[in-house]
């Protein structure tokens with residue numbers, strides 16, 4: 401090995417690429433090892449929101465009862481496959497216990513730090529002329545069908561306001577002018593100007609090209625099957641293409657974290673949370689803004705080059721089965737809100753696995769027994785949004801620098 405620090409990143413999703421970006425900028429020698437092609441995981445077909453105002457964790461007061469009611473009414477975006485899976489059951493119970501106001505308030509403050517940190521880093525990344533991804537700073541409209549929900553969001557907005565991210569109330573009449581793609585029978589919307597959006601598959605393709613040009617070595621179709629250990633250090637990984645050695649390792653394997661860590665006997669509570677999306681040509685009356693369709697619990701994202709509907713959350717293990725019922729729910733969910741809910745032809749129907757933790761907080765920490773391995777996973781519904789902040793923190797940790805924000809809330813110790 402030369403004098404440069406050699407780093408292997410396992411996993412070529414948005415988190416892996418972000419880590420590679422800051423590491424190569426800091427003079428490290430970087431190799432990404434990916435079991436499929438770069439960007440084939442959850443980072444491919446997600447909704448593309450840079451949802452910086454999403455400080456409130458998924459586990460907040462009322463989430464469980466709300467979902468039970470919606471499941472009974474068959475309107476829930478959530479599906480839990482009945483199976484005797486003890487790990488999943490424990491995970492779900494722990495999630496339910498976290499649905500309280502003290503966790504919500506604490507987690508929101510801690511998550512805000514990372515969200516806020518990611519904003520300016522994204523700004524710098526998006527300014528690179530090599531990164532082409534239909535990026536726009538338009539804000540995000542959360543649209544409501546029911547007046548009770550529309551009104552209640554005022555409390556959420558007031559809470560977000562304490563972080564300087566309050567939303568602007570848009571009444572029905574104003575909304576028709578602002579966003580003509582929305583049908584007449586909605587109650588109104590809230591506009592959050594803090595949020596941005598981009599096209600994730602384009603981001604992954606152009607970022608990959610940029611990093612290759614900067615010298616990052618990319619090994620694709622190269623699954624890491626086990627680790628080589630010497631004392632309290634990882635010294636190498638064994639893969640389908642042979643053995644690779646390095647000074648430091650970053651594990652960014654998303655929803656496959658538990659499988660990858662099995663050989664190291666490290667068990668982290670990361671469950672795959674399956675979501676779906678449909679990418680289409682832009683409909684004739686295409687939304688101007690990215691939209692959260694509140695009662696349908698889904699997102700519609702317009703780009704210059706296409707249009708995507710996405711959402712749903714399934715706990716059904718690791719699988720990539722494209723359930724036609726779940727896909728059709730995206731169309732019916734959008735039909736309830738939009739004049740022209742779908743565009744033709746369909747470009748892609750997709751499913752991906754979010755890496756979910758039961759406290760809805762990412763994991764960014766050193767592996768307890770192996771100081772030279774950093775784990776960056778568990779970003780749940782916000783992996784794209786939190787990628788730059790995470791990548792910069794990981795880079796600082798690898799380079800022996802103190803991260804610029806407090807990373808204690810993302811530590812592994814919280815699970816013990």
Ligand SMILES: Cc1cc2nc3c(=O)[nH]c(=O)nc-3n(C[C@H](O)[C@H](O)[C@H](O)COP(=O)(O)OP(=O)(O)OC[C@H]3O[C@@H](n4cnc5c(N)ncnc54)[C@H](O)[C@@H]3O)c2cc1C
Nearest residue numbers: 411413435441442443446447449624654675782783784785
């Ligand atoms: C429908 C949907 C909509 C979403 N919308 C948004 C959104 O609008 N905004 C947002 O911020 N987030 C969104 N997300 C979440 C976001 O997509 C994820 O949090 C993020 O992509 C996770 O990135 P990652 O790099 O950790 O995982 P991934 O992108 O899944 O990357 C992990 C990679 O590791 C590889 N890997 C696994 N095991 C091994 C191994 N043993 N050896 C080598 N490689 C391995 C995998 O093949 C994979 O490519 C959405 C997710 C879904 C499903």
